[in-house]
Amino acid sequence: MMDGNNNDTLMSRKVLQAENISAEFTTRAGTSRVLNGMSFACHRDEMVGLVGESGSGKTVLAGVLVNNIRRPGRIVDGAVIYKSKNLLEMGEDDLLSIRGREIGMIVAKSFTALNPLVRVGDQIANIYQSHFNVTKKEAEEAALEAIKATGINDPVVRFRAYPHELSGGMAKRIIIAAALVTEPTFVIADEPTSGLDVTIQAQVLDSMMELISEKKTSGTLLMTRDLGIIAQYCTQVIVTYAGQVLEDTSVERFFQGPVHPYCKLLLASSRLNQSVAHEYAQMGPPPDKFNLPRGCLFRERCLAKVGICGNEPPPLLQVDQGHYVRCWMKDELI
Amino acid sequence: MTSVLQVCDLTKNFPIRGSNDLVHAVTKVSLEIERGETIGLVGESGSGKTTTGRCILRLIEPSSGSIKFHGKDITKISQNTFRQYRPKMQMIFQDPYDSLNPRQVASSIIEEPLILWGERDKRKRRRRVEELANTVKMTYEMLEQYPHQMSGGEQQRVGIAKAIATDPDLLILDEPTSSLDPSAHAEIIDLLRELQKEKEYSYLFISHDLTTVRHISHRVAIMYLSRIVEIGTTSLIFKRPQHPYSRSLLSAVLYPDTKIQRPKTYKLQGEIPSPINMPKGCYLASRCPMAITPCFNSYPPMVDLGEGQFVACFRVTKVNELGEFKYGIDV
Numbered sequence: 001m002m003d004g005n006n007n008d009t010l011m012s013r014k015v016l017q018a019e020n021i022s023a024e025f026t027t028r029a030g031t032s033r034v035l036n037g038m039s040f041a042c043h044r045d046e047m048v049g050l051v052g053e054s055g056s057g058k059t060v061l062a063g064v065l066v067n068n069i070r071r072p073g074r075i076v077d078g079a080v081i082y083k084s085k086n087l088l089e090m091g092e093d094d095l096l097s098i099r100g101r102e103i104g105m106i107v108a109k110s111f112t113a114l115n116p117l118v119r120v121g122d123q124i125a126n127i128y129q130s131h132f133n134v135t136k137k138e139a140e141e142a143a144l145e146a147i148k149a150t151g152i153n154d155p156v157v158r159f160r161a162y163p164h165e166l167s168g169g170m171a172k173r174i175i176i177a178a179a180l181v182t183e184p185t186f187v188i189a190d191e192p193t194s195g196l197d198v199t200i201q202a203q204v205l206d207s208m209m210e211l212i213s214e215k216k217t218s219g220t221l222l223m224t225r226d227l228g229i230i231a232q233y234c235t236q237v238i239v240t241y242a243g244q245v246l247e248d249t250s251v252e253r254f255f256q257g258p259v260h261p262y263c264k265l266l267l268a269s270s271r272l273n274q275s276v277a278h279e280y281a282q283m284g285p286p287p288d289k290f291n292l293p294r295g296c297l298f299r300e301r302c303l304a305k306v307g308i309c310g311n312e313p314p315p316l317l318q319v320d321q322g323h324y325v326r327c328w329m330k331d332e333l334i
Numbered sequence: 335m336t337s338v339l340q341v342c343d344l345t346k347n348f349p350i351r352g353s354n355d356l357v358h359a360v361t362k363v364s365l366e367i368e369r370g371e372t373i374g375l376v377g378e379s380g381s382g383k384t385t386t387g388r389c390i391l392r393l394i395e396p397s398s399g400s401i402k403f404h405g406k407d408i409t410k411i412s413q414n415t416f417r418q419y420r421p422k423m424q425m426i427f428q429d430p431y432d433s434l435n436p437r438q439v440a441s442s443i444i445e446e447p448l449i450l451w452g453e454r455d456k457r458k459r460r461r462r463v464e465e466l467a468n469t470v471k472m473t474y475e476m477l478e479q480y481p482h483q484m485s486g487g488e489q490q491r492v493g494i495a496k497a498i499a500t501d502p503d504l505l506i507l508d509e510p511t512s513s514l515d516p517s518a519h520a521e522i523i524d525l526l527r528e529l530q531k532e533k534e535y536s537y538l539f540i541s542h543d544l545t546t547v548r549h550i551s552h553r554v555a556i557m558y559l560s561r562i563v564e565i566g567t568t569s570l571i572f573k574r575p576q577h578p579y580s581r582s583l584l585s586a587v588l589y590p591d592t593k594i595q596r597p598k599t600y601k602l603q604g605e606i607p608s609p610i611n612m613p614k615g616c617y618l619a620s621r622c623p624m625a626i627t628p629c630f631n632s633y634p635p636m637v638d639l640g641e642g643q644f645v646a647c648f649r650v651t652k653v654n655e656l657g658e659f660k661y662g663i664d665v
Binding site for chain 1: 378379485515516517519520523542543544545546549582583585586587588589590591592593594596601602604605
């Protein structure tokens, strides 16, 4: 394990910690286990990228992190530690002062998140006013500042626009302004650029990163399925699969070659490596969340599986300082 | 050897109701596709890629220009006569789920084009459906499933099987993988390449995903605001893009590799102009870091740079003043 000193500095740099989070959704079809003991930590000044394919639990996790899961969803187990308090044990009133104020959320579907009947400037001003004791005018000024800061064209015009008058890229910038107007200490960005063109994507990410670093936000969790974004913008990467963390390491280490068999496949397929894509094609779908298998959840698709994988679920094992892998075969795979 | 498809000066304007203005969706687009060749058509949303694809299949009637399929102009014939060409020109859509009938199982979806094209023998159709399922690597169980029971990648396999049922020569692929997960995405691209190798299909691959385009295309055409601004072999376009817009587009690609540093010097100013009131000169002039007076007065002609690379830019000899383009030459 790490030596005491290192451990200390890491502890003090920890901004948000997720411990063993499990969540499920009960429907007529049965109970779907979406998160299965997810644990990770985000440290000060780190840009943490959380990667997962659709259905891996990213968006549900974003909800759990601010204790905002509605029925039929249920948080079964776990803790979210923020400023040495467990958000999952906090009352709704206390949570209101955290959500949107201390922890900002950049949501994936910008048009769904915006009220179609209210001018976007007013929507942002309302957010500001609900967290700070200010006049309407002051709130509007703060909102306009936030909109300007995103680098949008004609901010004064956009302030008075309704959502349907905005392009996808503009709507994303408005959502970013809404998340950052309260100057949160921690930002969760769920697919901040899905559905945007490459040029707009790069512009939006550049200005988002600039804003986050200027505002001295202490940490960011960026959820995406695009490894290109991770490589170019993040410092730490967490790969999730079927509601679990499979690998957690520095971005540099990851792109030199990940350890977990799933991560190897993911990286190779994002680089469109033919032979690997071919192997992947033979493997079938991820496990049925209504009826999870025993042992390792990736086992059925794994090329490196051995006997133990079918019986014992592997824990997140350390392979190096700050590098964790959920695989029994980790030593053979490095 | 004649090309499978020759598009010349294809133009499509959409009138705006209650006004004399036109939306210029496609302007004087010319390209050729050989047998067994893939052309990647890239550009931002609104640049006219999809309209170009749809005009070629006459799903939208072009305003002017010619489209020759195996040397025969298909813009001058009636839709009825055109029907005989349809089995040879097929389309694969972006969202597989939306393009499949939710009330049909996969086998009936794939069988439908066979019925339409007059195969009356039920057993022969069944045999062909099974053959197609094999080709796109679907299991026989999947043939009896409804689209909602399948994953995105499986749905797209059905879309491909349906499109190749009539053994076409040309496939127009409109963002066929952009709604898929990375693993499914890689599978589908792999399948498309295999099919091409085996059957010598020609592809027009419409996409904004440059990583994929680079991987699958022999040649690439870059569109900006209804026009093709640059066209050339994939390696030349990615190694030495000559149009300022191409450089800006390529520098926005995020490669999944930390060793490749993204250049920050190719940013364009401002927003894309409206496709209604097109500027008189080069459509990029107002945003271009290199624009000079002539750029604002007339649209630049296509310049042949040799080795099959063409670019529409007055400043093409000066483009290297922006510095050499070094980004993602080989991932």
